[in-house]
Amino acid sequence: MKEQFPILETLTYLDTAATAQKPLRVFEAEHTFGLTRYANVHRGIYAQSVLATEAFEGARAVAAKFIGSTPQEIVFTKSTTEAMNLLAHTLPITKKSRIITSLLDHHSTFVPFQQAALHAGAEFVVLPLTKEGALDMRQAKKEIEKGCDVLAITQLSNVTGEVIDVEQLAKWVHKQNGRIVVDGAQAAAHLAIDVSHIDAFAFSGHKVYGPTGIGVLHVQKDVLSTLSPYQFGGEMIDAVTIENTTFREGPARFEAGTPPITQAVGLMEALRFVAEHRDLQEKERDLIAYCQEKLVRMNATIIGPEEKVGCVSFTLPVHAHDVAEFLDKEHIAVRAGHHCTQPLHDALGIPASVRISVGLYNTKEDIDRVIAALKACVEAFDV
Amino acid sequence: MYKEHIMDHYKHPRNNAALKNPTISHSEKNPSCGDSITVDISITDNVIDAIGFTGEGCAISMAAASMLFEDMQSMSVDDVLTLTREDMLEMIGIPLTTMRVKCGMLALHAVKKALYTYKARQGEDV
Numbered sequence: 001m002k003e004q005f006p007i008l009e010t011l012t013y014l015d016t017a018a019t020a021q022k023p024l025r026v027f028e029a030e031h032t033f034g035l036t037r038y039a040n041v042h043r044g045i046y047a048q049s050v051l052a053t054e055a056f057e058g059a060r061a062v063a064a065k066f067i068g069s070t071p072q073e074i075v076f077t078k079s080t081t082e083a084m085n086l087l088a089h090t091l092p093i094t095k096k097s098r099i100i101t102s103l104l105d106h107h108s109t110f111v112p113f114q115q116a117a118l119h120a121g122a123e124f125v126v127l128p129l130t131k132e133g134a135l136d137m138r139q140a141k142k143e144i145e146k147g148c149d150v151l152a153i154t155q156l157s158n159v160t161g162e163v164i165d166v167e168q169l170a171k172w173v174h175k176q177n178g179r180i181v182v183d184g185a186q187a188a189a190h191l192a193i194d195v196s197h198i199d200a201f202a203f204s205g206h207k208v209y210g211p212t213g214i215g216v217l218h219v220q221k222d223v224l225s226t227l228s229p230y231q232f233g234g235e236m237i238d239a240v241t242i243e244n245t246t247f248r249e250g251p252a253r254f255e256a257g258t259p260p261i262t263q264a265v266g267l268m269e270a271l272r273f274v275a276e277h278r279d280l281q282e283k284e285r286d287l288i289a290y291c292q293e294k295l296v297r298m299n300a301t302i303i304g305p306e307e308k309v310g311c312v313s314f315t316l317p318v319h320a321h322d323v324a325e326f327l328d329k330e331h332i333a334v335r336a337g338h339h340c341t342q343p344l345h346d347a348l349g350i351p352a353s354v355r356i357s358v359g360l361y362n363t364k365e366d367i368d369r370v371i372a373a374l375k376a377c378v379e380a381f382d383v
Numbered sequence: 384m385y386k387e388h389i390m391d392h393y394k395h396p397r398n399n400a401a402l403k404n405p406t407i408s409h410s411e412k413n414p415s416c417g418d419s420i421t422v423d424i425s426i427t428d429n430v431i432d433a434i435g436f437t438g439e440g441c442a443i444s445m446a447a448a449s450m451l452f453e454d455m456q457s458m459s460v461d462d463v464l465t466l467t468r469e470d471m472l473e474m475i476g477i478p479l480t481t482m483r484v485k486c487g488m489l490a491l492h493a494v495k496k497a498l499y500t501y502k503a504r505q506g507e508d509v
Contacts, residue, residue, distance in 0.1 A: 319441035321416055321486065337416055351417020351439065381442070382394070 001280075005361050012332040012366050017158050017186060017311045017339075017357030020209045022270070029269035030211070030262050041261055042235060052261060059264035060251075066271045067184070067201060068194040069218040075251040076214060076259050080185040081108040083202030083217035084152070086254060087181050088112035090227040095121040097149040098178075102127035102135055103347050104157045104164070107340040109183045113152045127153075129347065133304035134162055141172055148178035155187035155201075159339050159355065160304025161288060161311045163191065170197045179223060188216075189274070189359070190281055190310045199223050205263060209360070210270030214263035217254075224250065231256040280360045287358050287367055288312050294371045298378070303353055311357035313339070316374070318381045320352040326377040332370050385442055386477050392446035397453045402435045407504075409497035413489050416482075418444040422493045426501065429460050436493075441486050443479065448490035450474050460498050466491060 002008050004023035013021055039049040041056045060071045077083045089112075093099060099117040101110055103126055117124035125143055130136045144151065151173045155166050166182050173180045179199040187193060188203035195201045195218050205214040219227070229236060229247050233256035238246040247253050285308075292302060292312045300314040316323060324336035335355040338345040345351065356370060385393075402408075405423035412419045418440030425433035434455055436448050451474065455463055471491045472479065479487050 321441040321443070321483070325483070342414065345417070351419070381390075 001277075001361050008361055010331060012330075012369050014356045014358060014362065014366060014370055015333045015335050016189070016359035016362075017207075017355065018335055019206045019212070020189060020359050021361065022209055022211070022266075023273055025273060026210060026266045026269045030266040033265040034262050038262065040258055055268075056259070056261055056264050059268035062268045062271050063216045064218070066193070066275065067188070067203075067216070067218055068196055069201075070221070072250055073218050073221050073224060075217040075219060075224075075254045076264060077202070077217050077254075078213055078260065079108075079215040080183060080202045080204045080207075081112075081215075083200075083215055084109050084112045084181070084183065086217065086230045087152075087200055087202075087219075088116040090230050091116075091150055091179060091181075092226075093117065093120045093122050093150065097122035098125065098147045099123065100125045100127060100143060100148050100151045100153075102140075102153050103129050103344050104135055104160065104162065104341070105152070105154050106158055106183060106185065107342070108185070109152050109154065109181075110341075110343065113150065113181075122149075126343065129344075133160055133348070135164055137165070137168070140169065144169070144172040144176060144178070148173050148176045150179050150181060152181040152183070154183040154185075155193075156184075156190060156309055157304065158186050158311065158357075159313045159341050159344060159353070161308030161313075162304055163187075163307070163309050167197055170199075186310055190284060192278065192281075195220075205267040205270065208267075208270055209273055210267040211260075211263040214260040214267050216267075221250075227254075229253055229256070233257045235259070274360070277360050284358050284360065284362070285309055287362055287364065288356075290364065291356055291358075291367045291371070294367065295374075298371070298375060300374075303348060303350075311355055313353045313355040315350055315353050316378060318377060320354045322381065323354050323374070323377055326380065327370065327373050330369075330373045330376075332373055334370065385446075388450075389442060389446045389475070389477065392449035393442040396436075396445055396449040398435050398456075399437065399449065400435045401437050402433055405433075405435075407497045407501045409493055409500065411489060411493035411496065413440070413444070413485055416441070416486065418486055418489055420444070420448055420489055420493050422448075422490070422497050424494070424497055424501070426460060431455055431458055431460065431463065436490065440489065441483075443475070443483055444486040444489045447471065447475055447487045451490045451494065455494070460501065464495060464498055464502075466495075 037051045039052040041053040064071045064074045093116050127140050170180045181200040184201050184203040189208045199220045201218040206212040236256040288308050303313040320336035402423035406426040408423045410421040420438035423435045
């Protein structure tokens with residue numbers, strides 16, 4: 001595995017939740033495509049444009065299959081953030097709406113829906129956590145049953161590593177005739193995804209070992225057909241006259257302008273890479289459990305419930321930034337701060353935490369190395 | 384990891400206590416990392432005669448506050464207001480990454496805001 005990631009020869013990379021390192025095969029796929037098949041898509045009559053279009057649409061099909069969707073329901077965005085903004089702008093949100101999110105949610109979900117609610121004068125509800133730091137499902141049910149037009153929620157917390165039962169939430173939301181929007185940015189990298197009962201699901205290319213600048217948004221086709229365009233421009237139009245414009249149906253309506261073509265090819269290769277290594281996702285869980293056990297033994301305070309996928313966040317008597325800087329001197333990359341979840345850190349009453357997150361390329365040796373460095377750090381600060 | 388003087392100031396911060404009756408008090412927060420500081424300054428005839436800070440944060444932000452406050456003793460208000468980012472970086476004495484410069488500047492930022500408020504207030508009194 002590590003030969004696909006030359007950067008890991010000198011770096012112990014434990015920040016995959018922020019962005020995953022890309023395997024050589026993703027660069028090679030982009031390289032080959034860029035040198036031999038590149039052209040703009042959906043418009044050229046010439047053969048090269050047809051080849052590029054086939055590759056681009058092939059990527060859409062692979063992305064759809066990856067999450068159990070269909071190509072007619074897949075919109076290419078630039079990121080999960082853009083997808084959430086698209087939905088917050090286009091889903092019908094009025095003064096009478098009840099918009100629900102949770103304390104676990106990343107700013108990329110939290111803020112677009114908070115702002116949409118503020119703008120419309122809608123009610124904005126933030127689901128709380130249990131004492132253990134897990135999503136409080138009893139409260140969630142209660143709040144959803146009070147009425148829910150949109151529930152926007154993560155499937156896998158980028159801080160606590162908790163997996164959220166979005167299937168269950170979807171049932172409750174649908175009983176209220178609401179829509180469930182799922183932030184799959186972390187989930188897509190660590191879990192097998194099935195969006196059959198989810199109205200909208202978004203993830204980013206760069207968190208699943210693919211390029212930046214491309215994201216995938218699934219919108220269930222009956223929902224998609226009701227949404228108005230988000231951005232205007234070429235590619236998304238049907239007919240333009242001086243007086244007015246009509247728009248295309250389906251995903252094309254939401255893809256104004258030249259899309260990220262080469263990135264789509266890179267993403268396709270990245271998704272194949274993940275699909276081929278599903279067995280290693282089990283190993284990722286073991287690594288996090290192993291890491292958590294070691295952290296507990298050195299008296300770190302762990303955030304959230306014990307069952308974790310992908311990452312473990314914690315505090316030590318040393319400030320998170322000092323920890324991260326100490327580890328950096330040992331060529332170990334971890335995240336320190338609030339991980340784009342300020343409301344969560346406020347609720348926990350901590351200014352910042354350290355996060356260790358793993359990917360398909362991490363090993364037990366990486367965890368041993370970071371634990372040894374953390375021990376040295378605590379010793380150096382003499383706390 | 385950090386140089387001796389940083390760790391010394393971090394572990395044994397100077398002037399690390401609130402003043403009872405400060406002339407001016409001001410709090411600042413660095414939301415991106417959660418560092419926070421409250422500075423209390425007592426001023427007589429435009430000269431700083433007592434200062435204290437409380438807060439929490441990383442070694443850089445707290446050591447920088449301690450060092451700045453040590454230097455500020457007996458300085459005039461105007462002299463403190465001429466202190467620059469470069470002066471502060473020199474005081475800290477180790478290279479900081481962009482992310483950490485914010486930590487290093489928090490105390491100076493808070494002090495300057497406090498003193499500008501003080502001067503504005505003085506102006507009103509005249």
